[in-house]
Amino acid sequence: MDVGEHKHNSSPQVGVVPNTDPALDVSHEHAHQHLHHSAFAEKGRTDEIVYSKGTTQEPQTVPDADPNDDYLRRRHHVAPEKGHHPGQEKDIEAGNVEDVEDKNSLSPRVTEDPQNHRFAKFYSQWKIVFHVFLGMLFTGWWIASLILHRHNKNWIIPFLLWLAIMLRLVFFYVPITIVTKPMHFVWNNTMARLVSFIPERMRIPGGALGTIAVIIVGSFASKESEDNTRANRAVSLFGLVVFLFLFWATSRNRSKIVWHTVIVGMLVQFIIALFVLRTKAGYDIFTFVATLARELLGFAEDGVVFLTDATVPKLGWFFTGVVPAIIFFVSFVQLLYYWGVLQWFIGKFAVFFFWSMRVSGAEAVVASASPFIGQGESAMLIKPFVAHLTQAELHQVMASGFATISGSVLVAYIGLGINPQAIISSCVMSIPASLAISKLRYPEEEETLTAGRVVIPDDDEHRAANSLHAFANGAWLGLKIGGMIVATLLCIIALLHLVDGLLTWWGRYINLDGEYDLTLELILGYVCYPIAFLLGVSRERKDLLLVGRLIGIKVIANEFVAFNSLQNDVAYATLSSRSRLIATYAVCGFGNIGSLGTQIGVLSQISPGRSGDVSRLAVSALITGVISTLSSASIAGLLVTDQAAFTSVPKNETMT
Numbered sequence: 001m002d003v004g005e006h007k008h009n010s011s012p013q014v015g016v017v018p019n020t021d022p023a024l025d026v027s028h029e030h031a032h033q034h035l036h037h038s039a040f041a042e043k044g045r046t047d048e049i050v051y052s053k054g055t056t057q058e059p060q061t062v063p064d065a066d067p068n069d070d071y072l073r074r075r076h077h078v079a080p081e082k083g084h085h086p087g088q089e090k091d092i093e094a095g096n097v098e099d100v101e102d103k104n105s106l107s108p109r110v111t112e113d114p115q116n117h118r119f120a121k122f123y124s125q126w127k128i129v130f131h132v133f134l135g136m137l138f139t140g141w142w143i144a145s146l147i148l149h150r151h152n153k154n155w156i157i158p159f160l161l162w163l164a165i166m167l168r169l170v171f172f173y174v175p176i177t178i179v180t181k182p183m184h185f186v187w188n189n190t191m192a193r194l195v196s197f198i199p200e201r202m203r204i205p206g207g208a209l210g211t212i213a214v215i216i217v218g219s220f221a222s223k224e225s226e227d228n229t230r231a232n233r234a235v236s237l238f239g240l241v242v243f244l245f246l247f248w249a250t251s252r253n254r255s256k257i258v259w260h261t262v263i264v265g266m267l268v269q270f271i272i273a274l275f276v277l278r279t280k281a282g283y284d285i286f287t288f289v290a291t292l293a294r295e296l297l298g299f300a301e302d303g304v305v306f307l308t309d310a311t312v313p314k315l316g317w318f319f320t321g322v323v324p325a326i327i328f329f330v331s332f333v334q335l336l337y338y339w340g341v342l343q344w345f346i347g348k349f350a351v352f353f354f355w356s357m358r359v360s361g362a363e364a365v366v367a368s369a370s371p372f373i374g375q376g377e378s379a380m381l382i383k384p385f386v387a388h389l390t391q392a393e394l395h396q397v398m399a400s401g402f403a404t405i406s407g408s409v410l411v412a413y414i415g416l417g418i419n420p421q422a423i424i425s426s427c428v429m430s431i432p433a434s435l436a437i438s439k440l441r442y443p444e445e446e447e448t449l450t451a452g453r454v455v456i457p458d459d460d461e462h463r464a465a466n467s468l469h470a471f472a473n474g475a476w477l478g479l480k481i482g483g484m485i486v487a488t489l490l491c492i493i494a495l496l497h498l499v500d501g502l503l504t505w506w507g508r509y510i511n512l513d514g515e516y517d518l519t520l521e522l523i524l525g526y527v528c529y530p531i532a533f534l535l536g537v538s539r540e541r542k543d544l545l546l547v548g549r550l551i552g553i554k555v556i557a558n559e560f561v562a563f564n565s566l567q568n569d570v571a572y573a574t575l576s577s578r579s580r581l582i583a584t585y586a587v588c589g590f591g592n593i594g595s596l597g598t599q600i601g602v603l604s605q606i607s608p609g610r611s612g613d614v615s616r617l618a619v620s621a622l623i624t625g626v627i628s629t630l631s632s633a634s635i636a637g638l639l640v641t642d643q644a645a646f647t648s649v650p651k652n653e654t655m656t
Contacts, residue, residue, distance in 0.1 A: 009050065012354070012452040015256065019447035021388055023055040023457050049347045049454045056387050056457045131169045138165050156281060157288045204259045211267040218274060219638035227578045228641055232536050236582075236637035239534030243627050243634075247440040256443040261358045265436025268357075269429050273635045276425040286424050293372035293406065300328040323486060326602075327478035329377040334474030338464055342381060347454045354452040359435055361450035363393055367400040367435050371427035374409075375401025375590050376485065376602040384457045387607040390446040394610065395617045395624070396438040398599050402591040402625020403434040405559060413560070417567045418584060422636075426588040429632040437628050441620065481605040488597035496520065496556065496593055524552030535582050535630060536637040543579040546572055547586065554587040555626060558594055562587040578637070585636045589629035591622055 009024045022028055029050045123130065142162040146155060198206055219233050244262075251257060275282035301313040304324050312320050336342045349368070350361025357364075362382045369378040379386070379397055389397065404427040405413070414420050449455045464470035500519045507518025516522060528548035533539070537547045550572070554562035566572050566583055575583065590598075596618050604611035 009453070009455055011447050011449075013358075013444070013447055016445060016447050019390070019449075021055070021449065023052040023388055023449060023455050024447070025052075025055075028052045028055050029455065049343060049456060051456050056384070128173075131172060135166060135169050138162055154284050154288075156284060160285075204263070207263045208259070211263050211270075214267060215270050215638070218270060222639075222641050225641045227538050227540075227576055228637075232538070232578065233638050235534070236536030236634045239531075239536060240631055240634040242534055243631055244437075244440065247437055247624075247627065251440060252442050253445060254443075256445050257440060258358045258443060261439045262436045264357050265432040265439075268432040269436070269631070270635060272432065273425060273429050273632075273639055276428055277421070277636075277639055283421055283424065286428050287420065289372055290424055290427070296332075297325040297329060297373065297377070300324040303328065318489070319486065323482040326374075326376050326485070327475060327482050329373065330380050330478030330481060331471050331474035333377075333380045333383065334464075334477070335467060335471045337384070338467055338470035343454075343456055346382070346385075346450060346456075350450040350452065350454045357432075357435060359396070359439065359451075360393060360444075360448040361454055362389065362448070363396045363400075363435065363450075366397045367431050370400045370406065370434075371404040371431060372406060374406035375595060376481070376598050377406075379599075379602050379606065380481075383606050385449060386603060387610060388449050388457055389610070390444065390448055391613060391617065392439070392442050392444040392446070393448060394603070394613055395442040395621050396435065398603070398614070398618060398621035399438040399441075399624040399628065400431075400434045401599055402595060402622050403430040403589050403628035405588055405590055409560075413563055416563050418563055422581070422584050423588055426585045426629070426632050426636070429635060430589065430628050433628040433631045434625060437631065438621070438624050441624050442617075477605070481602050484605045485598050485601035488601040489594055490597075492597045493594055519556075521549075521552050521556045524555055525549035526552075528552050531630065532582075532586075535586060535633050536578070537582050538576040538579045540576060541574055543575055546575060547579055547583045550583050551586055551630075554589075555592050558592045559587050559589060581640055582633045582637050585633035586630055588632070589625060591626035591629055593622075596622060 007026060008018065009026050009029060010018065029052045139162065142158055145153070145158050195203065215237070219237065220230055224230060244266075248254065248257070272282075276286055277283075301324070304313050304320055308320070315321075333342065346361045346365055348361075349364045353359050353361060353364035362385045365381050366378045369381055375398075378401060382389075382397070386394075386397075405423070406427075413423055449457070464473055500521075503518045503520065503523075504513070507513060512518040525545070525548050528551040529544055530548075531551060532544045532547040535547070537543050550562050550566060553565060563584075566575075566580070566587070572580075572583075599621070600611070600614055600618055603614045
């Protein structure tokens with residue numbers, strides 16, 4: 001799209017209010033050239049990404065450069081003008097020698113010192129040598145891995161990694177249209193043509209009926225086992241329908257619900273469940289991703305050991321276990337933005353997920369990343385966009401974090417005896433569920449920056465002098481985010497205990513004390529009794545009450561306390577295999593009161609100007625995330641027939 005021909009960079013969304021965000025004003029936008037692509041590869045290519053500048057009114061992490069800064073002096077600037085940041089327009093991704101012209105600036109266009117782009121110029125001349133070397137290196141690694149470990153290691157992951165790298169290198173020189181055009185041709189002449197025969201008003205009902213048929217056949221075709229009877233599966237399916245109905249009934253604007261998103265989300269959740277639960281390849285792929293995420297965040301422990309000693313990371317404290325990982329990850333994300341990596345991913349996500357689910361790229365990135373890196377870290381992946389998110393997008397970003405746990409805590413739960421496959425499948429299933437249920441509860445009413453096309457607001461990473469500067473700036477931002485999380489959590493948890501203390505004092509006057517102290521946990525346990533029934537929990541013994549209480553523990557305390565009670569508390573030893581399975585899935589998410597502190601802390605530090613919106617949406621997003629997790633429990637109750645295998649850790653189970 002030639003943005004210069006329009007005053008407003010509109011999205012392909014239908015039925016939404018045009019967004020007055022200045023980032024969508026084309027006078028503020030410019031496109032980056034591509035340092036890595038050849039001229040031939042650029043032919044016929046339409047870049048969905050444009051960049052805007054001067055449109056984010058938020059405090060900046062990177063301060064203005066001093067007038068004595070060598071970079072400014074070589075550009076003949078005495079001092080930066082108010083509202084103008086030196087180097088802000090520098091096209092880092094393209095490695096341009098000249099700045100991108102600022103049409104709104106009164107300062108003359110200047111030429112940057114070529115020394116700053118010596119490597120970029122050298123790389124542009126010899127990039128084919130770099131790319132051939134990388135291709136040969138990874139091809140040799142892949143072949144060697146097949147020869148050396150074809151019998152004792154999984155070959156799928158190395159192959160997929162090699163394939164992704166090779167395709168990326170090839171498309172630096174070959175237009176992507178050689179793949180996309182045939183795909184579009186096949187799609188337009190098969191599925192699109194079939195859909196065109198269906199009257200438009202019948203497409204959504206037809207899609208809903210098709211999804212229901214897939215779920216019913218996939219759920220009831222398998223054989224019965226123990227208490228996983230078809231009658232119990234019917235209860236789980238009924239519960240899933242009830243959850244969806246309640247969110248429709250309480251929707252912010254039922255007339256704006258995009259049913260395409262809801263239907264596709266629930267269908268994808270079910271298909272992912274089949275892929276992960278019933279195929280080894282699906283389990284291996286998602287386990288590999290979760291392990292990589294855990295290991296990436298685990299490198300923060302080395303920094304903690306250096307600052308303290310080797311025993312501190314093993315203490316299990318939030319302050320020494322979680323906060324350092326967040327600080328490190330924030331720095332790493334700033335580096336990826338400086339290199340232009342995350343912009344590329346968000347651009348691809350925006351196109352694919354808008355086409356497939358009618359959601360924005362920012363929402364899709366956070367939802368996809370949350371099961372692997374955590375709720376606080378995943379929001380950092382869209383840091384430049386947070387100030388520009390719509391209300392519905394903010395709601396979805398928080399709901400995604402509440403709906404899952406992250407790869408960084410897998411080891412702790414496996415150490416308690418929770419089956420890894422149950423944890424992995426629950427997290428991955430909650431990705432499409434959170435998208436579908438959030439859009440049911442809070443449908444999109446505004447135009448977004450990353451729906452079908454991407455407008456990336458200017459951000460601090462464009463003002464960094466180099467990679468080291470960007471990484472250091474990220475560390476400072478991470479420190480502020482970590483401090484905000486700690487302070488918010490401290491206050492929220494203290495407030496909860498204050499309420500519990502008042503309830504307990506009041507309950508003693510009506511003989512509610514001892515084993516049954518009147519607390520929020522006890523109240524929520526009884527409130528969740530009907531929820532346990534709707535999930536399909538066995539109706540024998542006290543299973544309904546016990547599972548309801550576990551859900552209450554998870555929401556009031558956290559999922560670790562709930563998992564620990566499930567595995568070690570003798571009161572839960574009598575749970576049937578089916579009840580234990582459903583309970584495992586039901587508590588496998590960060591949807592608890594304490595996590596409100598994490599979400600509010602992260603988003604309020606990323607965009608202080610949106611802290612009011614974040615606080616207003618937080619409770620609704622928490623409920624949405626909790627129900628998204630419960631929907632995965634319902635799906636597990638429908639699909640898992642070998643329930644005993646999913647309620648304990650297999651012998652010699654490892655995450656390698």
